[in-house]
Amino acid sequence: MRFLVQPVLRLLLVMAFFALLVRGRPTVAQAPQAGGSSALPEAQIREAAARILKNTGKADCKGHDCRIAVANFTFASGLTSQLGMALADQFSQALATQKNAVSVVDRAQFRSDLERQRIPGELLNNEKALRWLGHAMGATAVLAGTIEQSGASVRVRAHLMSCQKDKAGPEESIVFSYAGPPSDLEPTEAFAPKPQSTDAFSSPAIREVGKGGVKPPKCVYCRDPSYSEPARRAKFSGTAVMEVVVTAEGQTGPIRIARGLPFGLNESAMEAVRGWRFTPATLNGEPVTVKVMIEVMFRLY
Secondary structure, X not given: OOOOOOOOOOHHHHHHHHHHHHHHOOOOOOOOOOOOHHHOOHHHHHHHHHHHHHOHHHHOOOHHHXXXXXXXXXXXXXXXXXXXXXXXXXXXXXXXXXXXXXXXXXXXXXXXXXXXXXXXXXXXOOHHHHHHHHHHOOOOEEEEEEEEEEOOEEEEEEEEEEOOOOOEOOOEEEEEEOOOOHHHHOOEOOOOOOOOOOHHHHOOOOEEOOOOOOEOOEEEEOOOOOOOHHHHHHOOOEEEEEEEEEOOOOEEEEEEEEEOOOOOHHHHHHHHHHOOEEEOEEEOOEXXXXXXXXXXXXXXX
16 A cells, blocks of 8 residues: 655646536535425425434434434435535424434534535545545434436435444435426536635735746655545545645645545645645746645555
């Protein structure tokens, strides 16, 4: 087994990646409504939520220690939709309002954490990743749901999984006719294509490589990141993409995740890159501060 870090700043590749994201996937609203609550089968959702709560013990989620996180409902690809997020919101509300001892992770917290982690749906499209995500949010169980569309009908399947053990409750299924906007069923990521702009990355003093003759920095000390234990157990491999400020002194400044990884690898990648050292970027031969995209690759062999 060994770890590989890609020290070269593959700017053109990353720029092309983000161009595809922006062109192919719309920005997601923070509180999706999916054509209004009247378009959702609220009574069926309440009944399914009640059945799920009767079987929380099968997912090793018991009594006052049971805390449930409701993940976005997705297509088979792992991508969600406005309808998928609205269904997750409705299931979360139905679980929280039942008379029982369990607690439910606030969906606003779920959306905020996912925006911060920026993990693509395709990488969360397995039980190990969802269990890790629920545990990272302080839950003991996670409710996962999938959507299938057939004409005007939508089938929703959901089941509760333990965040710590390989245990799960029975699958619940509901079918309903959806009369909301067709756009609410378009596959999308759960977060905007680009991270929100902040002062740390938008200062006029921070240059962009390739613009106005700015030449890129070069990494001269690029230590490998640590592989997290959850990623090792899951035998996970992937690439994190980070936007990084490299100062005129060749040091790492602010970092933010552009495309993240599960299993705590975002934190491992950021910790490693904070210690990297560079030959500074230059403009007309003089060192300047720039922002660049850096890829950090994790591979198990």
